[in-house]
Amino acid sequence: RKEVEQDPGPFNVPEGATVAFNCTYSNSASQSFFWYRQDCRKEPKLLMSVYSSGNEDGRFTAQLNRASQYISLLIRDSKLSDSATYLCVVNMNTGNQFYFGTGTSLTVIP
Amino acid sequence: ETGVTQSPTHLIKTRGQQVTLRCSSQSGHNTVSWYQQALGQGPQFIFQYYREEENGRGNFPPRFSGLQFPNYSSELNVNALELDDSALYLCASSLAPGHPGELFFGEGSRLTVL
Numbered sequence: 001r002k003e004v005e006q007d008p009g010p011f012n013v014p015e016g017a018t019v020a021f022n023c024t025y026s027n028s029a030s031q032s033f034f035w036y037r038q039d040c041r042k043e044p045k046l047l048m049s050v051y052s053s054g055n056e057d058g059r060f061t062a063q064l065n066r067a068s069q070y071i072s073l074l075i076r077d078s079k080l081s082d083s084a085t086y087l088c089v090v091n092m093n094t095g096n097q098f099y100f101g102t103g104t105s106l107t108v109i110p
Numbered sequence: 111e112t113g114v115t116q117s118p119t120h121l122i123k124t125r126g127q128q129v130t131l132r133c134s135s136q137s138g139h140n141t142v143s144w145y146q147q148a149l150g151q152g153p154q155f156i157f158q159y160y161r162e163e164e165n166g167r168g169n170f171p172p173r174f175s176g177l178q179f180p181n182y183s184s185e186l187n188v189n190a191l192e193l194d195d196s197a198l199y200l201c202a203s204s205l206a207p208g209h210p211g212e213l214f215f216g217e218g219s220r221l222t223v224l
Binding site: 045097101 | 152158212215217
């Protein structure tokens with residue numbers, strides 16, 4: 001079983017739409033959670049960390065459900081510039097290994 | 111820009127050859143991790159280096175090896191290249207092992223094995 005599972009999509013949504021991505025992780029010892037964004041043929045970059053209380057950064061909201069081992073990312077009022085692959089990332093704070101999901105592809109259509 | 115630089119950016123090798131990829135970490139970061147990202151997949155952890163020692167390894171065979179130098183830069187070496195080694199190889203620097211914060215990635219080295 002993979003450490004992190006994501007729906008690969010693709011998600012094709014019109015500008016202004018709200019879109020949600022989900023991710024599950026298998027190891028209950030996981031301690032740190034993140035969403036990274038990766039543009040085509042570029043390196044991943046941190047979008048936001050995910051906290052137990054949930055957190056919001058502008059149009060982006062991330063939530064964590066430890067009981068269900070589930071992480072979500074909500075994007076409101078989608079922009080063309082949001083088109084990218086969104087990677088769910090988990091770390092167990094044991095030192096080294098970050099586990100990445102396969103990524104969810106989003107295309108925002110004019 | 112993250113301040114993490116990798117070289118070369120692209121390279122083509124044939125099966126059985128050996129390759130060395132290089133990475134300079136962000137200033138102030140003493141920990142370097144290497145990831146392999148195959149097409150359509152998320153990055154997979156190869157190994158991490160801290161204080162010039164390997165500090166954890168993912169599920170990769172011994173023909174994947176590395177080094178870290180006193181200035182914290184790092185190399186990834188792959189021997190006996192196989193077709194499946196074709197991928198984007200990403201170097202990421204971070205503040206310290208166990209630090210749950212951000213990984214800063216370089217732009218990657220895209221390896222094609224023919």
